[in-house]
Amino acid sequence: MAIIREADRDDVDGIARLHSNAREPRGGLGLRPMAGRGGGERWRSTVRSMVGTAGHIVLVADGARSGSLVGYAAATEVENAPFAVSRYGYVRSVDWEENEREPNLGIALYEALRDRLTIRGLRAAQTDVPPQDSAARGFWEARGFGSFLDRLWRPTGTEELGRSVSSRNVREARVSDSEVVLGLWAEMMDLHSALDERLSVVTSWRSQVGEMFRSWRRDPSCRVVVAEGPAGVVGFAVGTIEDPALGLELPRYGHIAHLCVSAQHRGQGVGHQLFDWLRGWFHRRGVRSIYLYVSSLNPASQRFWRGLGFLDYESRLWCYLT
DSSP states (O other): OOOEEEEGGHHHHHHHHHHOOOOOTOOOOOOOOOTTTTTTHHHHHHHHHHTTOOOOOEEEEEOOOTTTTEEEEEEEEEEOBBSSSSSEEEEEEEEEEOOOOOOOOOHHHHHHHHHHHHHHOOOOEEEOOOOOHHHHHHHHHHHTEEEEEEEEEEEEOOTTTTTTTTTTTTEEOOOOGGHHHHHEEEEEEHHHHHGGGGGBTTTTTHHHHHHHHHHHHHOTTTTEEEEEEETEEEEEEEEEOOOSSSOOSSSEEEEEEEEEEEGGGTSSSSHHHHHHHHHHHHTTTOEEEEEEEEETOOOEEEEEHHTTOOEEEEEEEEEEEE
C-alpha cells in the first residue's frame, strides 16, 4: 500500500509529472485545462508556493514498491464570510497513477486530505468538476459531494460598445449608494438562503458586506454599478477582472460576482442593463471571457443567465465534513 505523507519542496517535480500524466485517461480528478506554453512552469511555481505554507494542504503518495510518487492531493482553506459556513476546504486536485498495486489510491488520497481538513476545524469541502466528466463526478458523489453551484461561461462578445440603449440608466456606484446596495444584497441572499441553506449568512453580515462594498470601490480591477429607476436605485452588480488560478497559461477573465434587481423591478430588463454595462467594461479592457457562479437550486437565475448566452463550464460540488 502506498504511503501518504505531507509534501515537501523536493516533491514538486514529481507532482508536476503526475499533473501532466493525469491529463491522460490514467486517473486524476483535478479540474484544469491543459496548460499552454509556459503554463507548466507557472503551475509548478504555484504548487511550490503551496507546499508547507499556511492555508494549504499538499499530500503525496509514495509507491509501496517503487518508492517514487504515484499520487498527490491538494486543497486550500477558503474564507467564506459572511456565510454561515465561514471557512471551507477547496479541493484543487487529486491526481494519481492507476495500477494494480494501488487500486484505491485516489480514495485513500482524498480520505487523507479530508481528515486534515477536519482537523483544521473545517465543516465543509468544495471542488469543481467539468460537467461532461461523468467519471470525476461519480468519484466525488461517492465521497458524499453533491451539486451546489454551476459555473457558466460566455465570451464578452463583439457587439458595438455603447450601441445598446438598455444600459443608459446604469452608472458606477457612489459611497451614498451603500445602504441601498446592502438592502438589495440582503434581498438577494434571503431569496437564495430560502432555496439552499448553504447560502445562509451570519447575523453580522451587514458590517462585513459594507466593508466588501468599500473594498470593491477602491479596487481598480473591480466595478460596482447600479441601475436607477424613477424612484432611485433598483439593482446593482459587481464585476472583477481575475487572473487564472494554479499558474495556468490562460488569459485574464471577467467574473460577475453579484447581480441583483429588486423584486418589484424584475422582468423589466434591468438585469440585462447591468450585465450589458459590465460586458462592455470587460471588453474595453481586453477581457474576452466572462464567468460566474449560479445556484444549482435557483431555476430563475439559471434561466436568466443562460438566456444571456452563458454555457456550462464547471460544476461546483459541496460536501459537509462533519
